[in-house]
Amino acid sequence: MNWNLISAELRAQVLELSHQAKAAHLASALSCIDILAVLYESILAFDPKNPDWPDRDRFILSKGHAAAGLYAVLARKGVLRPSQLATYGKANSLLEEHPSPNLPGVEAATGSLGHGLPIANGMALASRIQKKSFRVYALLSDGECNEGSVWEAAMFAARHKLSNLCAIVDFNKWQATGRSQEVLALDPLADKWRAFGWAVEEIDGHDHDQLSTQLSRKCEGLPRVYIAHTVKGKGISFMEDDNNWHYRVPTRDEINMAREELGLE
């Protein structure tokens, strides 16, 4: 698997989507693109031609503002057609700037933060009640961990030992208006999850091999959370760790520079 090329192409796609739709949250999508790539290429069981396959693994992009990243990977896997992807942000398109449950391939309406993990709890519980083997993955942002409902869900999952549930925190150390540690005292994030009764792994959220190895691990008796250390705006030097790109939209010139850095020109 040529992970670098896959991620580079996904990043370029996200840049293009942001530019065409004049849509914000580009840097938030770039920080989790490697996680999305690994999940959809080598972890999740799903059928691109039948997105509602009842036994599919569920993936919830709880940080719904990174929707462009999800659309890029869904298009790459053939869940979305290229012509659908081109409608992103346009009138009459289900590809909105936050995921709609009406779009095949999207499991939940996210964008208001703190919804994904409780819903993932329900899905993981349903898998157990129905004696199925599908697993449930939820990708959260670090800023999202401000929400109390995340910790309500964390306690429920621990109480019921939802070992078929896996959370991933895209820990890029930023939220909309500042460092996530400064907005609210987020650290020590891994210890917080540990204290809530979860199995915790800290990983490099841009290391594809590490992601592949770790995310494919079966959990034993506990829900597992991966604290994925990431860089906001990853992959584009002039966007990396610069929170202006939470809202900024790239110009055509900036896209051209970025593509060059990504090795696509």
Place this chain on the structure above:
Amino acid sequence: MRNAFARSVSDLADDHSAIILLAGDIGNRLFDGYKEHHPDRFYNCGVAEAGMIGIAGGLAASGLHPITYTITPFNTMRCLEQIRLDICYPNYPAIIVGTGAGLSYAGLGATHHSMEDIGLMRMLPNMHVVCPGDATEVELAVRAAVELERPVYIRLGKKGEPQVHSQPPEFKIGKGVVLENGTDVALLGVGNMLSVANEVSAGLKQAGISTSLVSLHTIKPLDDDLLAQLFFDCNKVVVIEEHGLAGGAGSAILEWANAKGVDASKVVCFGAKDAFLTACGNQQEARCLLNLNAESIICNLQEHF
């Protein structure tokens, strides 16, 4: 009403294997019967209502039929956005059951009063709002809600509400139950005020006023045909509810009358004014403070004739 709900959900779960009951750290003994028969289909979600509704959304997304149960304000406004996005937006089969309608918990203070829930729930697209009028209607409402397979809010009283129906009426979500037919006044009793509306009807009849009495158990969707008939037949359409006047059933009827172009000046609303109620005593005392007891309503209505 609480006991009727517990009995009803237990019976229904026998035939509907998709039913999953979620409770917010409440009903410790209430659901013993249910838990005995369906131990793997009951989850205490703790004092975590937002999390509970999200769980309901995830269960419903996976083909199950969750029912959430806790005290009304905690199961509606506390987790309003979860109901909006995790249940209503995807239009899932999930039932939100609030216990303690209106002033059922008057003495517990304004924290436990529920005078805004009908308004909040009926504002949500895809949501159905059902307020059963007595224990018989509770059982029918829960069955109808399960069979509807859509988002439904059921507003329960507490316990000990007077029984109004001597026989189970025909019950359909979106269709009012007519108990009496008259020509002067149509009395629409909402949920736990049905018995008060019943008393009002008796009092008005003694005064020579002809009344229709309706259990308006569904506030959303409203019963178009029945309302059209009542506005045609009667001089006054009176809505009696234990809820704020803002956004409640009376407000919904006024919106309906305006939209249909019928005479909205026929509508008389009995509910609570725009204020928190404090130091109000028990439910009956609180109703008296708000002039929501039968005697006050009868006096008020007689002034119209």
